[in-house]
Amino acid sequence: MPDSSFSERSWPQSEPSFQGGPVPWTFARWLIVFLAAIGFAFDIYELLMLPLVVRPALLEMINAKPGSPAFNSWVAMLFYVPAVAGGVFGLLGGYLTDRLGRRRVLTWSILLYAVSAFASGFATTPLMLLILRCTTFIGVCVEFVAAVAWLAELFPDPHQRERVLGYTQAFSSLGGLLIAVANGLAITLASRLPTIAMPDFLTGWLGAIGAEHQHEPWRYTVMSGLIPAIPLILIRPFLPESPVWQQKKQAGTLRRPSIAELFSPSLWRTTIVTTIMFACSYGAAFGAIQQIPRIVPGLADVKASVQDKPVPVQKKMEQKAGAEYTKVQEIGGLAGRFLLAIFAVRIVSRRKLLRLFQGPGLIITPLVFYFFLAVENRTFFVVDLSSIYIGHFPITTVSLGVFLAGLFTVAQFSFWGNYLPRVYPLHLRGTGESFAANIGGRMIGTSFAAVTALLAGQPFIPGDSAPAKLAFTSAAVGLFVYVVGSLACFFLPEPLEEKLLNQ
Numbered sequence: 001m002p003d004s005s006f007s008e009r010s011w012p013q014s015e016p017s018f019q020g021g022p023v024p025w026t027f028a029r030w031l032i033v034f035l036a037a038i039g040f041a042f043d044i045y046e047l048l049m050l051p052l053v054v055r056p057a058l059l060e061m062i063n064a065k066p067g068s069p070a071f072n073s074w075v076a077m078l079f080y081v082p083a084v085a086g087g088v089f090g091l092l093g094g095y096l097t098d099r100l101g102r103r104r105v106l107t108w109s110i111l112l113y114a115v116s117a118f119a120s121g122f123a124t125t126p127l128m129l130l131i132l133r134c135t136t137f138i139g140v141c142v143e144f145v146a147a148v149a150w151l152a153e154l155f156p157d158p159h160q161r162e163r164v165l166g167y168t169q170a171f172s173s174l175g176g177l178l179i180a181v182a183n184g185l186a187i188t189l190a191s192r193l194p195t196i197a198m199p200d201f202l203t204g205w206l207g208a209i210g211a212e213h214q215h216e217p218w219r220y221t222v223m224s225g226l227i228p229a230i231p232l233i234l235i236r237p238f239l240p241e242s243p244v245w246q247q248k249k250q251a252g253t254l255r256r257p258s259i260a261e262l263f264s265p266s267l268w269r270t271t272i273v274t275t276i277m278f279a280c281s282y283g284a285a286f287g288a289i290q291q292i293p294r295i296v297p298g299l300a301d302v303k304a305s306v307q308d309k310p311v312p313v314q315k316k317m318e319q320k321a322g323a324e325y326t327k328v329q330e331i332g333g334l335a336g337r338f339l340l341a342i343f344a345v346r347i348v349s350r351r352k353l354l355r356l357f358q359g360p361g362l363i364i365t366p367l368v369f370y371f372f373l374a375v376e377n378r379t380f381f382v383v384d385l386s387s388i389y390i391g392h393f394p395i396t397t398v399s400l401g402v403f404l405a406g407l408f409t410v411a412q413f414s415f416w417g418n419y420l421p422r423v424y425p426l427h428l429r430g431t432g433e434s435f436a437a438n439i440g441g442r443m444i445g446t447s448f449a450a451v452t453a454l455l456a457g458q459p460f461i462p463g464d465s466a467p468a469k470l471a472f473t474s475a476a477v478g479l480f481v482y483v484v485g486s487l488a489c490f491f492l493p494e495p496l497e498e499k500l501l502n503q
Contacts, residue, residue, distance in 0.1 A: 022157045028240055029154060035235060036147040037168045039110055041175035042228040043140045046113055047446075048176045049225065050133065051290045052183045052326065053218035054078055056319060060213050061126050066294075067466030072457040074126050079286065080450035081130060082137035087443025090141025091259070094434020097142070098257035098427055101249070102150035102242045105430075106143060110232050113139025117225025122198055124207035136225070141442050144417075145434040152421035152429070153242040159345050162418055166341025169414040173334035176410075179221070180326040186220035187319055193220055217319065244426065255427035262428070262435055270423050271432065273491050274416070275440035280485030281412040282445025287452045288365055288478035289329055289405050291470055293322030295369075298467020299377050299398065324394055325402055332403035333410030340411040344418050351492055354415050358489060361408030362482040368401035369475035405478075416441075422495040445481075452477050 023029070054075055055066060064070040097105045116135040123129035151168060155161040186193075195214045198206060213219075240246075248254040262271040296302055297318040305321075306314040336357065347353040378397045416436065424432035455461060456473040463469035 022160050023155060031235055032150065032154060032239060033164060033168055035106075035232065035239065036151055037171040038228050038231060039106065039143050039147050040169050041171040041178065042110070042114070042225065043143050043175065044172040045175035045179045045182075046117055046136050046140050046225050048179050048290065048326070048330075049117070049222055050078060051293050052179065052319070052323060053221050055294060056216065056218045056315060057123070057129060058126065059315070060216060060218075061124070061129070067457060067469070069457055072453050076450035076453040078126070078130055078133060079453065080447050082133040083442050083446035083449075085134040086137035086141035087438045089138040090145065090438030090442060091431075091434050093138075093142030094145045094430040094432075094438065095257055095259070097146045097149060097430030097434070101245060102146050102153070102430070103239050104241075106146035106150060107232060107239070109139045109142035109146060110228055111139075113137075113143065114226050114229035114232075118223050120225075121196055121219040121223035122206075122209070124198065124209055128206060137442070141434075141438045144437055145430050148417045148421060148433055149429045150242050153244050153426070156244075161421075162344040163341060165418045165421075166337070166344050166414055169417045170334060170337035170341060172413065173330055173337050173406075173410055176330035176333055177327055179224075180323045180330060182224045183217065183221045183326075184320060184323045186217040186224075187316055187323070190215045190217045190220060196220070196223075217316070248426065257428050257431040259431060259435070262432055267424070267428075267432070269491065270493050271435060273488055273493070274420065274423075274436040275444075276488045277485050277492065278416055278436045278440035279444035280481040280488065281409070281416070282441040283448035283481035284361070284365060284409045284478050284485075285413075286446045287448025287481060288369055288474040289402070289409055290449060291369075291452055291474045292325050292329060292402060293319075295372055295467045295471045295474070296322045296325050298465050298471070299372075301377050301379065301396075325399055328394070328399040329402045329406035330410075332406030335403075336407035336409070336411030337414045339407070340414045340418075344415075350415075350419055350494055351489055354412065354489055354492070355486075357408045357411045357415070358482070358486050361405070361412075362479075362486055364401065365405045365409060365482060366475045366479035368398075368405045369471050369478060371401070372398060372471040372475075419495070423493065448477055448481060 058064070058071060058074055059066070062070065062074060064074075093105060093109060113136045116132050116139060120129060120132040120136065123132060147168075148165065151164055152161055155164045193215065196209060196216075196219050197214055198208050245254070261267065297306075299321075302318065302321045306317045309317065340353075340357070343353055343356060347356070380395045382394050420433045420436060421429055452470070452473050455477075456466070456470040461469045462472050
C-alpha cells in the first residue's frame with residue numbers, strides 16, 4: 001500500500017524508524033503535522049482571548065468599575081478557576097492519552113474547546129462565561145499533551161523531531177497574533193456582523209442578551225474559536241494513530257500509566273523540577289505580559305487620544321490600542337519560538353538552551369513593566385496594515401520592550417514541548433507531560449494572573465490609577481517567577497540519550 005494512503009493500516013508495522021533515524025515525509029505525516037500546528041495555534045488563541053475580552057465583557061455584565069474589588073475578583077476568577085479545571089481534567093486527559101491513544105484524545109479535545117469557545121459568545125452572566133471558559137481550558141490543556149506525544153513518536157530521529165516540534169509549536173505564537181487580529185477585526189466590523197441573540201427556548205434558563213449588546217466585539221472574538229473544528233471534522237477520518245503506541249497496544253506490551261510512577265526514584269526530580277519551571281514560564285506570561293491589554297489604557301499617549309471622546313468610543317479605542325500592543329508582543333513570541341527551534345538542534349545541553357532565554361528575560365521582563373508608565377512612550381513609527389485587515393503595529397518605546405519580553409518568555413513554552421518527550425517513557429509520556437504542563441503550567445502558572453489582578457487592587461501597591469498599579473504589580477510578579485525559574489534550572493536533569501524512551 002502506498003505511503004501516502006490516509007488509512008491507519010498503511011503504517012508499516014515494522015518501520016525501522018521506530019528505533020531512530022529520519023522517517024519519510026508521507027502525506028499522512030503532513031496531515032498530522034498540519035492538524036497539530038492548528039491545535040497549537042488555537043490552543044494559545046483560546047488562552048489569550050481572555051486578556052482581550054475580559055474588560056469589555058465584565059463592563060457589560062456587572063455593575064462595577066475596572067480596578068474595583070468586585071471587578072478584580074471576577075477577573076481573578078475568570079483567569080484562575082478555568083486554570084484549576086484545566087489542570088485537574090488535563091491531568092486526566094494525559095492519562096487517557098496514554099491509555100486510549102494520541103489521536104482520539106487530541107481530536108476530541110480540539111472539538112471541546114472549539115465548541116465551548118463558540119458558546120461563550122452567548123454568555124449572559126459572568127458565571128456562564130466562567131463555566132464555558134472552564135470547558136474551553138480543559139480542551140486546551142488536553143490538546144497540548146496529546147499533540148506533543150503524537151509528534152514526538154512520529155519523528156524519533158532527534159534532529160528531525162526537534163525541528164518538527166519546534167516549528168509546529170511556533171504556530172502557538174501565530175495563534176496569539178491571530179487572536180489580536182481577530183479582536184481588532186471584531187471591533188472594526190462589529191456593527192456589520194450578524195446579530196448575536198440567545199435562542200428563544202433558552203432565554204428562560206439563561207437569560208437574554210440585551211439589544212444594545214448584540215453586536216459587542218468581544219462576543220464575535222470568543223466565537224471565532226470555533227474555527228479549528230472545521231478542518232478537524234474534514235480530516236479526522238484519515239488520521240493514523242501513533243505507530244509505536246499502536247504497535248505496543250496491539251501486542252499487549254503497553255504498560256499501564258501511573259501518576260505515582262512520576263515520583264519513582266528515577267523520575268521524581270524530573271517531575272518536580274519541570275513542574276516548578278513550567279509554572280514559572282506560565283507565571284511570567286499570565287502574571288505579567290498578558291496583562292498588557294489592561295495596562296495600555298493608562299499610557300499617556302493612549303489617554304490623550306481618547307480624551308473628550310464619548311465613553312463607547314473611548315472603550316473601542318482602548319480595546320484597539322490593547323490589541324495593537326498584543327500583536328507586537330505576539331510577534332516577539334513568534335520570533336522567540338523560531339529562535340528556539342533553530343538553537344534546539346545546535347545546542348546539546350538543555351540547560352544552556354533554556355538559559356539562553358531565561359537570562360535576558362529575567363532582566364527585561366520586569367523592567368518593561370516597571371517603566372511601562374514611568375517613561376515617555378515615544379512613537380518612532382507605525383506599521384499600518386489596516387488595508388488588509390491586519391491593523392496597526394505601533395513601534396514605540398514600550399512596544400519594543402513588549403516585543404523583547406514576549407520573545408524571551410514565550411520561547412520557553414516551545415522548550416518544554418521539545419524537552420518533556422525525551423525524559424518520560426512511552427507508557428508514561430502523556431501523563432508526565434500533562435503533570436508538568438497542566439498542574440505546573442496551567443494550574444499553578446496561570447494562577448499568577450489572579451495573583452496580579454488581586455494584588456493590583458490593594459492600597460499598598462504604588463500607582464495613581466488602575467493601569468499604573470497593574471503595571472507595577474506585573475513587574476513584581478514577573479521578577480519573582482523569573483528568579484524562581486532561573487534557580488530551579490540548576491536542578492533540571494539533562495536527558496540521558498537522544499532517542500525517545502519507547503520501551
